[in-house]
Amino acid sequence: MTAAAIEPSRGEAARDDRVAHRPLAARLLSRPEVGSLIGAIVIFALFMAVAPPFRNVANVGTILYGASTIGIMAVPVALLMIGGEFDLSAGVAVTTSGLSASLLAWNFGLNVWVGILLALVVSVAVGAFNGWLLFKTGLPSFLVTLATFFILQGVNLGVTRLLTGNVATADITDMDGFHSAHTMFGSEVTVGPVTLKITVLYWVVLTLVAAYVLLRTRVGNWIFAVGGDAAAARAVGVPVKATKIGLFMAVGFCAWLSGMHLLFQFNTVQSGEGVGKEFIFIIAAVIGGCLLTGGYGSVVGASIGALIFGMTQLGINYAGWNPDWFKTFLGVMLLLATIVNVYVKKKADLR
Amino acid sequence: MSAVTTDRSAAPVLQLDNVGFSYGNVHALRDVSINVRQGEVTCVLGDNGAGKSTLIKIIAGLHDYTDGAMKLDGVECRFASPRAAQAGGIATVYQDLALAPLMSVWRNFFLGNELRKGPLRTLDIARMKRICDEELTKMGVVIPDLDRPVGGLSGGQRQCIAIARAIYFGARVIILDEPTAALGVKQSSVVLRYIVKARDAGLGVIFITHNPHHAYLVGNHFVILKLGRVVLDAHRDALTLEQLTREMAGGQELEELSHELSGVDPGRVAAPAEVAPGHVESPVLNPDELAAIEREEEEEQTA
Numbered sequence: 001m002t003a004a005a006i007e008p009s010r011g012e013a014a015r016d017d018r019v020a021h022r023p024l025a026a027r028l029l030s031r032p033e034v035g036s037l038i039g040a041i042v043i044f045a046l047f048m049a050v051a052p053p054f055r056n057v058a059n060v061g062t063i064l065y066g067a068s069t070i071g072i073m074a075v076p077v078a079l080l081m082i083g084g085e086f087d088l089s090a091g092v093a094v095t096t097s098g099l100s101a102s103l104l105a106w107n108f109g110l111n112v113w114v115g116i117l118l119a120l121v122v123s124v125a126v127g128a129f130n131g132w133l134l135f136k137t138g139l140p141s142f143l144v145t146l147a148t149f150f151i152l153q154g155v156n157l158g159v160t161r162l163l164t165g166n167v168a169t170a171d172i173t174d175m176d177g178f179h180s181a182h183t184m185f186g187s188e189v190t191v192g193p194v195t196l197k198i199t200v201l202y203w204v205v206l207t208l209v210a211a212y213v214l215l216r217t218r219v220g221n222w223i224f225a226v227g228g229d230a231a232a233a234r235a236v237g238v239p240v241k242a243t244k245i246g247l248f249m250a251v252g253f254c255a256w257l258s259g260m261h262l263l264f265q266f267n268t269v270q271s272g273e274g275v276g277k278e279f280i281f282i283i284a285a286v287i288g289g290c291l292l293t294g295g296y297g298s299v300v301g302a303s304i305g306a307l308i309f310g311m312t313q314l315g316i317n318y319a320g321w322n323p324d325w326f327k328t329f330l331g332v333m334l335l336l337a338t339i340v341n342v343y344v345k346k347k348a349d350l351r
Numbered sequence: 352m353s354a355v356t357t358d359r360s361a362a363p364v365l366q367l368d369n370v371g372f373s374y375g376n377v378h379a380l381r382d383v384s385i386n387v388r389q390g391e392v393t394c395v396l397g398d399n400g401a402g403k404s405t406l407i408k409i410i411a412g413l414h415d416y417t418d419g420a421m422k423l424d425g426v427e428c429r430f431a432s433p434r435a436a437q438a439g440g441i442a443t444v445y446q447d448l449a450l451a452p453l454m455s456v457w458r459n460f461f462l463g464n465e466l467r468k469g470p471l472r473t474l475d476i477a478r479m480k481r482i483c484d485e486e487l488t489k490m491g492v493v494i495p496d497l498d499r500p501v502g503g504l505s506g507g508q509r510q511c512i513a514i515a516r517a518i519y520f521g522a523r524v525i526i527l528d529e530p531t532a533a534l535g536v537k538q539s540s541v542v543l544r545y546i547v548k549a550r551d552a553g554l555g556v557i558f559i560t561h562n563p564h565h566a567y568l569v570g571n572h573f574v575i576l577k578l579g580r581v582v583l584d585a586h587r588d589a590l591t592l593e594q595l596t597r598e599m600a601g602g603q604e605l606e607e608l609s610h611e612l613s614g615v616d617p618g619r620v621a622a623p624a625e626v627a628p629g630h631v632e633s634p635v636l637n638p639d640e641l642a643a644i645e646r647e648e649e650e651e652q653t654a
Binding site for chain 2: 216217218220221222224225228229231232233234235236237238239291295296
């Protein structure tokens with residue numbers, strides 16, 4: 001073996017030569033976001049063609065708002081899926097968060113901000129509980145969080161009815177701290193012809209931060225590893241439990257952010273809300289290139305998946321189609337995006 | 352032959368005193384005593400189910416032992432996790448390699464030991480790729496694109512990544528579990544040379560194998576495990592390759608086997624025939640043999 005004697009400079013030169021063997025296009029095409037990006041462009045072109053109001057710049061704000069409410073949750077759900085786990089309780093956890101803030105503040109006559117902080121504790125604790133239960137029972141997260149989903153759904157209805165005698169919380173508009181909290185979670189900014197909800201800002205910031213964490217930090221490396229092969233990750237010293245529980249807590253944090261928007265947008269929260277949303281988050285992540293088996297995926301892709309949702313939801317309306325077909329349309333989208341993901345990835349990896 | 356003379360009076364860095372591992376009523380390891388010295392290659396040989404994997408899992412911090420004592424630098428210790436073993440300077444190359452298949456080469460190489468820079472503790476990707484490339488080039492492994500997922504590489508390439516990683520990070524003791532089992536002749540030779548290099552650098556190498564020829568090429572010290580016990584513990588001076596091979600093959604058992612198979616007439620060619628389902632006669636096994644096979648299987652399940 002002469003290779004051992006090779007000086008580093010030659011190794012460096014050899015590397016540069018070899019990198020050139022794989023064309024840039026192939027490397028770009030093997031990115032996990034590719035399927036969702038193609039999907040988003042197709043959907044955009046489709047509605048630009050068939051729905052005149054879609055071309056109106058003023059509607060950009062409405063479309064982005066729809067996308068942001070899904071995106072804020074799709075981002076942490078995507079991280080969790082890359083880490084190899086599911087959270088089926090993510091949809092109702094949003095409602096739990098909104099209810100906690102509202103009920104706690106109203107019933108104890110607290111400043112709204114105290115309710116908001118208590119809701120944060122509740123939300124992150126629900127995430128931590130999911131993670132803890134996962135390791136305590138050794139069951140798949142699909143089952144553990146399915147249980148949490150039903151538990152929270154019942155608690156949401158039960159506690160709300162117990163405290164208010166109603167299925168929704170009381171209006172908190174006249175309470176201390178409402179206005180500053182409303183500015184924080186429910187305000188909007190007008191930029192030229194476009195009116196942007198603050199959730200769009202949160203969504204973009206979350207996407208950037210999460211993409212940075214995933215691709216450029218040690219924790220991101222650990223997330224890929226615990227989802228790809230948890231045993232291998234543990235064997236080389238990655239703290240598997242802490243990483244996964246942390247991911248569940250991140251979902252909890254975003255559920256809180258989402259729940260606060262829900263509360264301050266409508267000033268009251270319906271206790272039965274949120275059921276079925278968990279699948280929308282998961283679908284956005286899958287369209288964005290996340291593998292159901294973990295260890296692979298993209299945060300940016302999940303956000304593009306959310307954008308596809310936002311465009312479709314309003315595009316169908318704008319085109320004057322019957323909105324009954326929205327779900328069917330989504331199902332087809334999911335199928336197509338996933339097929340494109342698999343196909344493109346295979347093609348790119350062969351090159 | 353090695354020019355390095357072993358100082359046998361040097362204190363072992365890692366010492367196992369009558370270590371045992373049991374779960375339920377299965378004793379996977381019993382009374383195993385091994386001394387690992389730095390600058391030496393300690394070969395652990397044994398057939399399938401001899402307890403080799405259990406032994407390295409104990410040293411690597413994946414299992415806790417149930418009897419005896421393990422001492423690092425003379426101090427009794429129990430590793431709570433692989434991270435604790437690594438902190439003690441013990442790096443392991445597992446037989447299943449412990450690589451995440453969908454992650455890129457350089458991310459796998461630095462998994463658990465990521466290099467970071469700047470106030471934001473960002474991954475130092477350029478430096479990690481450079482080091483990874485240098486280390487692999489040294490092993491004669493050419494991987495065109497370090498961003499490729501390791502799942503698409505050949506078994507030999509993956510083996511080399513795992514070994515290069517352990518040698519790069521292994522501070523004092525490196526454990527190699529069957530590193531040559533899946534490799535061709537050329538790649539095995541590279542791995543064996545690496546074992547020698549690691550020894551020369553002053554690492555204590557624990558080389559697990561079932562190939563006595565590979566072991567004898569590089570080993571200073573040989574331990575043979577059988578059914579969870581140490582049946583031979585000898586220094587190179589006290590052993591020839593023939594003895595090692597014979598011991599490894601089971602020594603006396605091999606003689607018994609040749610006796611048992613004496614009636615098979617190995618040169619015979621039978622008349623071609625179409626065999627109806629269930630019409631191949633099974634060999635007659637005595638109860639001792641059946642018990643031994645059962646044990647081997649139990650062992651493999653623990654491993």
